[in-house]
Amino acid sequence: AQTVTQSQPEMSVQEAETVTLSCTYDTSESDYYLFWYKQPPSRQMILVIRQEAYKQQNATENRFSVNFQKAAKSFSLKISDSQLGDAAMYFCAYRSDNNDMRFGAGTRLTVKP
Amino acid sequence: EAQVTQNPRYLITVTGKKLTVTCSQNMNHEYMSWYRQDPGLGLRQIYYSMNVEVTDKGDVPEGYKVSRKEKRNFPLILESPSPNQTSLYFCASSFRGFSTDTQYFGPGTRLTVL
Numbered sequence: 203a204q205t206v207t208q209s210q211p212e213m214s215v216q217e218a219e220t221v222t223l224s225c226t227y228d229t230s231e232s233d234y235y236l237f238w239y240k241q242p243p244s245r246q247m248i249l250v251i252r253q254e255a256y257k258q259q260n261a262t263e264n265r266f267s268v269n270f271q272k273a274a275k276s277f278s279l280k281i282s283d284s285q286l287g288d289a290a291m292y293f294c295a296y297r298s299d300n301n302d303m304r305f306g307a308g309t310r311l312t313v314k315p
Numbered sequence: 316e317a318q319v320t321q322n323p324r325y326l327i328t329v330t331g332k333k334l335t336v337t338c339s340q341n342m343n344h345e346y347m348s349w350y351r352q353d354p355g356l357g358l359r360q361i362y363y364s365m366n367v368e369v370t371d372k373g374d375v376p377e378g379y380k381v382s383r384k385e386k387r388n389f390p391l392i393l394e395s396p397s398p399n400q401t402s403l404y405f406c407a408s409s410f411r412g413f414s415t416d417t418q419y420f421g422p423g424t425r426l427t428v429l
Contacts, residue, residue: 295358305358305359
């Protein structure tokens with residue numbers, strides 16, 4: 203079965219600095235999508251960024267970017283110019299066409315003013 | 316406004332008392348899914364539905380039932396809740412069940428079973 207691993211239960215970053223959250227996954231599929239979701243204290247799940255496995259170019263959304271290493275099955279999230287509003291739980295997720303949807307255990311990000 | 320709604324948002328109940336958590340989406344999505352979120356485990360899929368009258372088990376279906384009689388609704392039923400079903404539950408929907416389709420999540424339902 204596919205698994206998603208987030209090895210950092212907690213991370214902290216100084217406001218305006220850059221932080222990278224790690225994610226690795228295991229799959230035998232060739233086509234799949236990877237996602238990062240943000241869950242603030244409101245508990246709402248908010249899509250931050252997504253990456254198609256067949257695209258070599260790393261996805262970018264404003265201050266959020268990913269480092270996708272398909273061979274290494276690694277999908278890290280970089281947050282630049284961190285803001286207080288970035289403080290949240292972040293979940294890495296994997297989805298394949300056979301409806302296999304997997305989430306990591308999450309990384310709690312603290313932003314220090 | 317395009318959204319996924321869940322009711323109730325909070326529920327405290329006792330062991331064995333049947334309950335239903337409703338989920339509705341207004342985006343004409345074919346695919347709907349239920350997850351539970353537990354500390355240290357992330358989100359785990361309970362059941363999913365590819366379309367009306369088509370449902371299938373996810374990773375943790377034991378103790379849960381679902382139905383999909385209408386496209387917009389996908390209720391989660393706990394026939395005889397137990398304390399180990401205390402959790403945060405999310406409903407989600409997407410246009411279809413393909414990997415290309417982004418899932419939209421409801422606001423979550425916090426369930427406590429005493």
